[in-house]
Amino acid sequence: MATLDLPLTATRRAPRTLGRRATFWTAAAVAGLSLWTSAAPTTTYPLYARTWHLTPAATTAIFAVYPIVLVVFLLVFGQLSDFIGRRTAMLYGVGALLAGVLLFALAPSVGWVYAGRAVMGAGVGLALTPATAAVVEFSARGKAARASSITTAATAAGLALATIVGGALIQYAPAPQHLDFWVLLGVIALVVPFVWMMPRHTKDESQAPWRPRPIRVPKSIRLLYAAAALAVTTSFAFGSVFLALGAQLGRDLIGSTNIFVIGLVLAILSAVGGLTAIATRSVPAGRQVQLGTGTVLVALTLLQLSASAHSLPLFILTSLLGGISYGLLFSGGLGLISTHAPAHHRGGTVAAVYLVAYVGQGVVALSLGLIATASGLSTALLIGVLAIGVLAVSTFIVATLRVVR
Numbered sequence: 165m166a167t168l169d170l171p172l173t174a175t176r177r178a179p180r181t182l183g184r185r186a187t188f189w190t191a192a193a194v195a196g197l198s199l200w201t202s203a204a205p206t207t208t209y210p211l212y213a214r215t216w217h218l219t220p221a222a223t224t225a226i227f228a229v230y231p232i233v234l235v236v237f238l239l240v241f242g243q244l245s246d247f248i249g250r251r252t253a254m255l256y257g258v259g260a261l262l263a264g265v266l267l268f269a270l271a272p273s274v275g276w277v278y279a280g281r282a283v284m285g286a287g288v289g290l291a292l293t294p295a296t297a298a299v300v301e302f303s304a305r306g307k308a309a310r311a312s313s314i315t316t317a318a319t320a321a322g323l324a325l326a327t328i329v330g331g332a333l334i335q336y337a338p339a340p341q342h343l344d345f346w347v348l349l350g351v352i353a354l355v356v357p358f359v360w361m362m363p364r365h366t367k368d369e370s371q372a373p374w375r376p377r378p379i380r381v382p383k384s385i386r387l388l389y390a391a392a393a394l395a396v397t398t399s400f401a402f403g404s405v406f407l408a409l410g411a412q413l414g415r416d417l418i419g420s421t422n423i424f425v426i427g428l429v430l431a432i433l434s435a436v437g438g439l440t441a442i443a444t445r446s447v448p449a450g451r452q453v454q455l456g457t458g459t460v461l462v463a464l465t466l467l468q469l470s471a472s473a474h475s476l477p478l479f480i481l482t483s484l485l486g487g488i489s490y491g492l493l494f495s496g497g498l499g500l501i502s503t504h505a506p507a508h509h510r511g512g513t514v515a516a517v518y519l520v521a522y523v524g525q526g527v528v529a530l531s532l533g534l535i536a537t538a539s540g541l542s543t544a545l546l547i548g549v550l551a552i553g554v555l556a557v558s559t560f561i562v563a564t565l566r567v568v569r
Contacts, residue, residue, distance in 0.1 A: 182361045184302050190358040191298035192318040194254050197352055198292040200322035201261050201284050202230060204348055205268065205277070207330040207427045211341055216274050220541065224533025227404075229278055230285040231526030235519055237289025242379045242515030245294035249365020250301070250511075257291025258359055260284075262352050269345035293515040298362075300502045300510065312499035313445035316491055320438030323403070324431040331427020379516045387565065388500050393517045394559040395453045395497030397524040399490045401552045402460055403433070404529045405467070405545070429480055436487025441495040449503075450563055452496030457560040460489035464549045464556075471545050493559070528552070 182190060205212075209223045245253035264287055267280030299318075300311040329347060334340040381389045444452055463485040470478035497517065505513035528548060536544035 180361050181363055182358065185304070186358070187362050188299060188302040188304075188314075190355070190362060191250070191254070191295045191302060192314050193355050194258060194291055194295040194359060195299065195315050196318035196322035196325075197261065197355060198257070198288045198295065198322065199319040200326045200348060201265060201352070202288055203323045203326035204265065204330060204345060205281070206327055206430065207334055207423050208341060208344070210423070211334060212274065212277065215341065218274065220536035220544075221533045222274075224529050224536070226274075226277055226281055228526045228530035228533070229281040230288070231522040231529070233282045233285030234289040234522050235526065237286050238293070238515050238519040238522070239379065240376050241290060242293060242519065243512035244290070245297060246511040247373070250294040250298040251359065251362040252365060253294040253511075254291050254298070254359050254362070255356075257287050257289070257294070258352060258356055260287030260290060262349065262356075263287070265345050265349045265352065269342050269349055271341070293511055293518060296498065296502060296514050296518075297510045310445050312449065312495045312497075312502055313441040315498055315502075316441035316495035317438035319494070320434045320441065320487075320491065323434035324438070327427040327430040327434070329427075331424040331430075334427075335422060335424040379512050379519065381513055381516050382506060385501070385504055385513070387562070388504055389513065389516065391450070391453060391559070391563040391565075392497040392501035393520040394555070394562055395456065395493045395500070396517050396521040398457065398460060398552065398555050398559050399493035399497070400521045400525040401528045401555055402463070402486060403490060404525045405532070405548055405552070429476075429483060432480060432483035433487040433490060436484055437490035437494065440488045440491025444492060444495070449496045449499030452492045452499065453563040454560060456489045456492030456496060457556045457563070459485055459492060460556045461553055463489050464553050468546060468549050471542060524555070 205226065209226065212218055212226070213220075213223050241253075260283055264280045264283035264285075267276050267283060271277050271280060296315050299315050303311045303314075330344040333344040333347065337343050447455075463482055466478055466482040466485060469475070470482050498514075501513055501517050502510065528551065531551075532544045532548050535547055
């Protein structure tokens with residue numbers, strides 16, 4: 165069996181090497197930064213559309229480039245950290261995040277933005293899986309079950325900071341197309357030294373060298389994997405409506421033109437998601453998924469009503485319920501898989517969950533943009549609500565089958 169990054173209680177502490185607790189929080193920070201980076205352009209999309217005369221299809225294509233590239237990297241490198249270690253894989257990922265954000269910070273044209281989005285996808289594809297696995301492996305003894313809640317809270321914090329910081333800087337600071345990316349670049353740069361000081365990987369000599377290979381899910385946990393993948397996919401699909409179209413919904417359907425206000429409203433979903441994950445950390449993962457599917461169906465109904473009525477209060481209520489469902493589904497899905505996957509397959513198995521989730525997110529985001537361009541934003545939203553509703557029902561059925569068995 166492969167030996168992963170060993171806790172420092174099992175090895176002699178090297179100079180300038182982080183302890184278990186600091187490593188745990190560094191991994192959580194990388195997970196949060198991965199989602200902050202992924203959502204950083206959210207409040208900038210309307211500005212790009214106005215500056216470069218982009219259609220809804222073009223702006224959602226900017227969003228969709230990210231999950232497409234990310235999926236390719238998950239397919240090729242999903243199991244990489246099981247072989248070279250969480251630290252090294254995270255260093256590659258954080259380096260790519262820095263490069264992608266720099267392209268956005270300098271972008272003079274939409275071509276740079278597409279390139280930056282692709283590099284961001286590569287960075288998240290390399291960083292998020294080992295960060296998620298490391299949070300489990302460096303949890304305090306006997307508390308590995310809380311890892312999914314911490315990871316969910318970290319990613320939710322990243323999403324919230326993306327829309328709040330981005331909205332504030334776009335609305336009130338100079339260089340609205342660039343400054344928020346320079347701020348994010350600085351934050352990522354601050355985390356890099358801590359990733360560098362994480363414990364090194366110790367390789368088991370019996371382990372074969374890494375090479376690109378299909379992600380394999382152990383047969384014994386495939387039903388559990390299906391429930392986890394569907395749960396995380398549902399949470400990402402619902403989130404994609406806010407990330408890809410949220411700022412436009414706020415401007416066109418809700419009637420607000422203040423980007424900071426829109427960013428605050430969009431951040432409600434993420435903030436509530438993180439709080440929900442922490443508050444429900446003692447709830448069994450399967451039960452979290454079941455509760456999350458019911459909540460997301462109510463949130464989808466309210467989303468459609470808020471758009472039809474052009475109601476900001478209803479949109480805020482939608483964000484609250486959507487945040488609860490995101491927290492339950494994402495935390496429950498990760499909890500199902502991360503604590504049950506064999507240690508030597510944990511990176512690859514977690515990558516397989518993210519793979520399905522990001523494919524779903526990319527398909528939803530790009531489809532909504534194409535439909536919005538052809539038939540209008542209201543039609544796109546209605547179709548998106550129906551599609552995600554079907555996905556939520558499917559998640560509930562598979563999660564219930566997993567509990568019954």
